[in-house]
Amino acid sequence: MILLDTRGLEHPVPLEMAFSAFTKLHGAQILHMIHTREPLPLFELVTKNEGKYYSSQDDEGIWHILMTRDESIHLESCRV
Numbered sequence: 696m697i698l699l700d701t702r703g704l705e706h707p708v709p710l711e712m713a714f715s716a717f718t719k720l721h722g723a724q725i726l727h728m729i730h731t732r733e734p735l736p737l738f739e740l741v742t743k744n745e746g747k748y749y750s751s752q753d754d755e756g757i758w759h760i761l762m763t764r765d766e767s768i769h770l771e772s773c774r775v
Contacts, residue, residue: 699728714741723763724763724764726761738750746763748763
């Protein structure tokens with residue numbers, strides 16, 4: 696799993712960093728993005744580029760977003 700912590704970065708840097716990292720994924724690689732917001736525009740980009748994502752918010756209000764290009768991976772069951 697590739698970790699990308701974008702907390703504290705100003706828009707649009709987190710989106711650009713995450714999408715760039717996503718485009719470099721191959722095989723069963725998973726990108727784990729940590730962010731202070733749920734990045735809805737990123738989800739559209741991931742979906743349009745043959746990927747999938749799963750997002751969840753922890754008890755501290757931090758978002759954990761998992762992304763992959765591998766359709767066989769069930770991101771909901773991955774531990775972060």
